[in-house]
Amino acid sequence: MYRKIIVCVAFILLLSSFGFHHSYVTGPFSPKTKSAEAASVTQYKTTANLNLRTSASTKGKIILTIPKGKTVQYISKSGTWYKVKYKTKTGYASSKYLTKVQAKLDIEKMKNLGKSEQVILVTNKTAASNKATIQAFEKTNGKWKRTYTLSGVIGKKGMTSSKKEGDMKTPTGKYTLGTAFYRSTVPTTKLSKKKITADSVWVDDSKSPLYNTWQSKSKTKGQWTSAENMNISQYDVGFVINYNTKRTPYKGSAIFFHVEGKSGYTAGCVATSKSNVNKILSWVKPAKNPVIIMTPEADMAKY
Numbered sequence: 001m002y003r004k005i006i007v008c009v010a011f012i013l014l015l016s017s018f019g020f021h022h023s024y025v026t027g028p029f030s031p032k033t034k035s036a037e038a039a040s041v042t043q044y045k046t047t048a049n050l051n052l053r054t055s056a057s058t059k060g061k062i063i064l065t066i067p068k069g070k071t072v073q074y075i076s077k078s079g080t081w082y083k084v085k086y087k088t089k090t091g092y093a094s095s096k097y098l099t100k101v102q103a104k105l106d107i108e109k110m111k112n113l114g115k116s117e118q119v120i121l122v123t124n125k126t127a128a129s130n131k132a133t134i135q136a137f138e139k140t141n142g143k144w145k146r147t148y149t150l151s152g153v154i155g156k157k158g159m160t161s162s163k164k165e166g167d168m169k170t171p172t173g174k175y176t177l178g179t180a181f182y183r184s185t186v187p188t189t190k191l192s193k194k195k196i197t198a199d200s201v202w203v204d205d206s207k208s209p210l211y212n213t214w215q216s217k218s219k220t221k222g223q224w225t226s227a228e229n230m231n232i233s234q235y236d237v238g239f240v241i242n243y244n245t246k247r248t249p250y251k252g253s254a255i256f257f258h259v260e261g262k263s264g265y266t267a268g269c270v271a272t273s274k275s276n277v278n279k280i281l282s283w284v285k286p287a288k289n290p291v292i293i294m295t296p297e298a299d300m301a302k303y
Helices: 002-017 274-283 297-302
Strands: 043-046 050-053 062-066 071-078 081-086 089-094 098-101 118-124 131-140 143-153 173-182 193-195 200-203 214-216 227-229 237-241 256-259 270-272 291-296
Touching (some): 118 297, 131 270, 131 274, 256 274
Parallel strands (some): 173 193, 256 270
Antiparallel strands (some): 043 071, 050 062, 118 131, 173 237
């Protein structure tokens, strides 16, 4: 009996050492900071024909000569030598003949932004993923800068280019920002604002003439058979994403940027922490024609 107890205690201690904590049982693992921005790869370009050697010295055997103007991947530093990877070969090269390559911002890969000088870019790794990275970019004096990189969640079933009512997917595309909403504390924002009350609903009945609009429940009774209650904690603060503004039946409704709940996904909206939502709202400048773009990473160049 004592031997069994000792074995069990040892096993529990071993699990703890590997990071298996109570949170794995009580809820989903959500690495808020780490998932927001993947580690970047540092690259250098050769400024002359450069020997790649087996050690950090001119005494090291030459593996090959890298032509001028080629890009190498940085691994580590040893004095004035860099350990780098070129194609399939790894070795050491003198830093004297290497210049750092400035990585392009995601926004700089996009060519169809029109007059927009503020962009909220929401991406996921694959179309089916419901975990998202939210980046906020602003263009000043002709140059783009990234203001925020935030973690968030989207539709339970990821993103889609053919949104349907109730499909639990976030619509891809580029959209303008609509009305900001709040339940109690008025947010600091230059967007138009509207307070949510116990009477606030968003009509999601595709057969109703009020489809995809914010309405008073008491005043529109009998004009729809289904509508979303807006007086919930996830809508403490946020803004409307101007999706399906033509209100095409069954194409999807109530797409918002709002506060993240506990489920780890949404029904089709974009969500992040309350503090992050307020950051974005206070940052937005209508004069800069802000838009929100929602797309899998592989499709960013389409915009």
